[in-house]
Amino acid sequence: MxxxxxxxxxxxxxxxxxxxxxxxxxxxxxxxxxxxxxxxxxxxxxxxxxxxxxxxxxxxxxxxxxxxxxxxSGIELRYGGAAHRIAFEKLVPDRxxxxxxxxxxxxxxxxxxxxxxxxxxxxxxxxxxxxxxxxxxxxxxxxxxxxxxxxxxxxxxxxxxxxxxxxxxxxxxRDYPFAWLGVLARVPPSAEELIYARNERGFALHSMRSPELSRFYLQVPPDADAGDWPDGRVWAELKARLETVPGFTLATGEIVEKGVTPMRxxxxxxxxxxxxxxxxxxxxxxxxxxxxxxxxxxxxxxxxxxxxxxxxxxxxxxxxxxxxxxxxxxxxxxxxxxxxxTSLLHTFDDDDAYARRLQLSHLDYVTSSEAAAATLAENYVGMPC
The missing domain is CATH 3.50.50.60 (FAD/NAD(P)-binding domain)
Structure with missing residues (x-):
C-alpha cells in the first residue's frame, strides 16, 4: 500500500x-x-x-x-473556607x-x-x-x-x-509525588462551573461531562489502586474536600467509572x-x-x-x-x-509550614489581584492561535 x-x-x-x-x-x-x-x-x-x-x-x-x-466563562478556586471565581468574561472577554x-x-x-x-x-x-x-x-x-x-x-x-x-x-x-483518582458519576453537577479545591486533605476537582454526568478527581498517593476506593469512601472524601463553603452540598449518585492517573x-x-x-x-x-x-x-x-x-x-x-x-x-x-x-493546588508530603503559607499567599494573590487572575485566565482558556 x-x-x-x-x-x-x-x-x-x-x-x-x-x-x-x-x-x-x-x-x-x-x-x-x-x-x-x-x-x-x-x-x-x-x-x-x-x-x-x-x-x-x-x-x-x-x-x-x-x-x-x-x-x-469562569472557574472557581476554593480554599480556606471560601470560594473565589476567576471570571473569564471579564478578564479574557473574547475567549x-x-x-x-x-x-x-x-x-x-x-x-x-x-x-x-x-x-x-x-x-x-x-x-x-x-x-x-x-x-x-x-x-x-x-x-x-x-x-x-x-x-x-x-x-x-x-x-x-x-x-x-x-x-x-x-x-x-518530572514525576509528581501523587496521582489523581478519576471518577465518573451518573449525577447532575453540583455547580455550574469547574471547582478547583485546595484542601489540607489533598486536592479535589469538581467537573462535569453533561447535565446528567459529573466528573471528579481526588489527589491520591502515586501507588493508589482504584480498587481500594469503594464508592462510599470516594463520596466521603469528595465531600470532605469540597463541602468547605457555606451553602454548598455535593450531590451523590451511581459511580460508573474509576481510574488512577499518574501525574507527570x-x-x-x-x-x-x-x-x-x-x-x-x-x-x-x-x-x-x-x-x-x-x-x-x-x-x-x-x-x-x-x-x-x-x-x-x-x-x-x-x-x-x-x-x-x-x-x-x-x-x-x-x-x-x-x-x-499543580503546585498551587496540591499538598506535598514534604511541605513544611513555611511552604504551605507561601502556597496560601500565592492563592490569596491570584484571587485578589486582577492582574494575577488575568494571567491564570489567559493561560486557562488558551493562548491565541
Missing amino acids: RTQVGIIGAGPAGLLLSHLLHLRGISSVVLERRSRAHVEQRVRAGVLEQGTVDTLVAAGVGERLLREGLPH RITVYGQQEVVKDLIAARLAAGGDLRFEVPDVAVHGLAAEPYATFGGERLDCEVIAGCDGFHGVSRPAVPEGVLTVFA SFVAEPMQYGRLYLAGDAAHIVPPTGAKGLNLAVADVRVLTEALAAFFATGSARLLDGYSAACLPRVWRAQHFSWWM
Whole structure:
C-alpha cells in the first residue's frame, strides 16, 4: 500500500490530522492497535480551549460539540473556607472554554472520516515504523504501508517516539509525588462551573461531562489502586474536600467509572526526526490540572497540517523543517502553566509550614489581584492561535 501520510494512532491528534489533510486533498492511512470501541469509550480530558473549538468547527466536525458542549466563562478556586471565581468574561472577554468529553471528539472525528471514505484501521497488530531518515514506511500484521511522511500520534507509550535513534531526542521529565483518582458519576453537577479545591486533605476537582454526568478527581498517593476506593469512601472524601463553603452540598449518585492517573510532565525535543513528526502525547505530557493535553495535541496538528499542505503543494520542506520550533513555545507555556496550577493546588508530603503559607499567599494573590487572575485566565482558556 502507498499513501502520502501514514498516521500512527487514532486518538484526537491522529484523527484530526487525517481529517484536516483530507480537506486539503492529501491522502492518509490511520493505524490503531486498539479497537474502535475502545478509543471511542476511553474517558479522558473534557475541557476544550477556544482555539480547539474553533478548529473543530472550522473543520466541519463541531455540530454536536456546539449543540451538546457546555460553554463556561469562569472557574472557581476554593480554599480556606471560601470560594473565589476567576471570571473569564471579564478578564479574557473574547475567549472561554467548552466542556465536551475527549471521547465525544473522537466519536465525531471517526464518524466524519468514515463518512468521507477515510482509511482507518483498528485492531492493527505489531505496528512498527522504519526508514524514518529518508524513505519512511510502516509495517503491521505482515503488511507494509509506504508513505512520504509518518505522523506519530500514538501517545506516550506508542511505537513512534522509541523508533527515533538514541541520542537524537533530549527528554525533559518530572514525576509528581501523587496521582489523581478519576471518577465518573451518573449525577447532575453540583455547580455550574469547574471547582478547583485546595484542601489540607489533598486536592479535589469538581467537573462535569453533561447535565446528567459529573466528573471528579481526588489527589491520591502515586501507588493508589482504584480498587481500594469503594464508592462510599470516594463520596466521603469528595465531600470532605469540597463541602468547605457555606451553602454548598455535593450531590451523590451511581459511580460508573474509576481510574488512577499518574501525574507527570514530559517533553521530547525536537518533535521530529527525518520524515517522522510527533504530535500530542507522543511528544509531550502535562499534568491534567491545567487541562492542556488535548488542546496541545490540536495545536500541534494545526501546525503540522499547514506544513504538510505546503510540502505536498510546492515541494518545499521549509515549514516541515520548522515544525518542532513552531510548536515548542506553546508546549513549554502549557508545561509551565500546568506545573504552576499543580503546585498551587496540591499538598506535598514534604511541605513544611513555611511552604504551605507561601502556597496560601500565592492563592490569596491570584484571587485578589486582577492582574494575577488575568494571567491564570489567559493561560486557562488558551493562548491565541
